Amino acid sequence: MSETPLDAAAYYRWSLSPEDRARLPRYDKLVDALADSEIACHLLVEARPGQRNPMLVLAALHYSALAGDEVLAPLYGAITETAPDAFARRVVERLEARPDLVRAQLHRATQTNEPGRSAIIRAVLRELRARGVLQVHLIDVGTSMGLNLYPDFYRVNVDDPSDVAALLMEDLHGTAQSGPLPVIHQRIGIDLNPLDPENPDHVLWLRACLWPEEPQRSERFLAVLAEMKSWPRATRLQGAANDLIDGAMARCAVPATPVIFHSWVAAYFSMDQQTQWRELVMRHVGERAVWVYCEHPGGVKGLEPPSSDFDSPRPGGTQIVVAETGEEPVSWGWAHPHGRWIAMTPGALR
Numbered sequence: 001m002s003e004t005p006l007d008a009a010a011y012y013r014w015s016l017s018p019e020d021r022a023r024l025p026r027y028d029k030l031v032d033a034l035a036d037s038e039i040a041c042h043l044l045v046e047a048r049p050g051q052r053n054p055m056l057v058l059a060a061l062h063y064s065a066l067a068g069d070e071v072l073a074p075l076y077g078a079i080t081e082t083a084p085d086a087f088a089r090r091v092v093e094r095l096e097a098r099p100d101l102v103r104a105q106l107h108r109a110t111q112t113n114e115p116g117r118s119a120i121i122r123a124v125l126r127e128l129r130a131r132g133v134l135q136v137h138l139i140d141v142g143t144s145m146g147l148n149l150y151p152d153f154y155r156v157n158v159d160d161p162s163d164v165a166a167l168l169m170e171d172l173h174g175t176a177q178s179g180p181l182p183v184i185h186q187r188i189g190i191d192l193n194p195l196d197p198e199n200p201d202h203v204l205w206l207r208a209c210l211w212p213e214e215p216q217r218s219e220r221f222l223a224v225l226a227e228m229k230s231w232p233r234a235t236r237l238q239g240a241a242n243d244l245i246d247g248a249m250a251r252c253a254v255p256a257t258p259v260i261f262h263s264w265v266a267a268y269f270s271m272d273q274q275t276q277w278r279e280l281v282m283r284h285v286g287e288r289a290v291w292v293y294c295e296h297p298g299g300v301k302g303l304e305p306p307s308s309d310f311d312s313p314r315p316g317g318t319q320i321v322v323a324e325t326g327e328e329p330v331s332w333g334w335a336h337p338h339g340r341w342i343a344m345t346p347g348a349l350r
């Protein structure tokens with residue numbers, strides 16, 4: 001994004017979709033109050049290029065609350081007891097009094113690791129299995145803490161919120177979630193900064209990246225971390241996707257099909273990196289890989305996202321794109337950015 005405070009204000013206001021503004025009344029007021037705060041706008045500009053993202057400032061404030069800041073901790077701890085306007089005003093007052101609280105976290109990155117997105121890779125893997133792909137290696141690019149390396153371990157349900165570790169879907173729009181998946185032989189995560197589920201500060205930061213008005217996401221995150229201890233170990237590779245993908249592919253023994261997956265990652269690449277990424281991955285697709293991504297098409301033009309037969313059923317959907325081995329990328333449908341709903345192209349389903 002551009003670096004002027006005026007654009008920072010606009011970016012705060014755009015940072016939540018209309019759907020999320022309606023669901024999150026306190027964050028709805030907070031992003032507007034941050035946009036009106038000159039100090040908050042300057043803090044956004046102080047973040048390093050590629051991380052000038054309002055979500056970084058929101059996460060830094062939430063992190064300070066979780067870490068016990070005397071004003072923010074009680075405010076966030078009882079968030080539903082404070083009216084939205086008052087919540088936003090008091091958070092911004094604290095930020096303006098103590099900008100150092102936010103500044104201290106600006107070296108970090110928004111690394112939200114959303115298990116809900118496993119519903120997307122799960123649905124795609126299930127369909128690939130139906131098309132004869134029986135065994136895979138899963139390469140999750142931009143893996144963060146690796147929570148999307150286990151689509152075969154998550155339970156999916158549409159009506160039982162008591163199972164906190166499960167992926168709770170609001171709407172599957174007819175997309176099948178049951179049925180066998182391919183066997184996953186190997187799980188490889190690539191990230192500029194892979195996070196360690198055993199590191200308490202990494203766990204705290206990822207909790208801070210979640211939105212405080214969605215306590216069920218935080219509960220699920222912690223429940224998934226507890227379950228993950230008994231899941232198979234994954235390989236984590238630190239570095240840039242474009243530098244590491246060939247090495248990751250070299251780890252994938254035949255005959256299993258390498259599936260290169262990413263969600264909410266390529267938008268962080270520059271246009272040149274996106275173009276190079278497409279070339280690199282398509283070379284592997286030409287040989288033996290499958291490429292699956294779930295990204296907002298407007299942010300990944302360098303990937304040349306394919307046109308879709310149908311629009312996202314709700315505003316702000318992320319596009320599901322699949323390039324099967326030897327084929328060009330095709331749009332398979334849409335999903336909520338956190339996997340709350342999924343709608344795959346009817347023609348893609350069998």
Ligand SMILES: C[S@@+](CC[C@H](N)C(=O)[O-])C[C@H]1O[C@@H](n2cnc3c(N)ncnc32)[C@H](O)[C@@H]1O
Pocket residue numbers: 109110111112113114115117141142143144145148190191192193239240241242262263264265268269
């Ligand atoms: C918004 S998070 C998404 C995490 C995960 N894919 C998910 O959907 O839950 C973006 C992740 O991409 C990583 N990332 C950004 N640019 C990258 C690059 N060039 N190479 C590898 N990882 C990158 C970040 O470190 C971060 O962990």
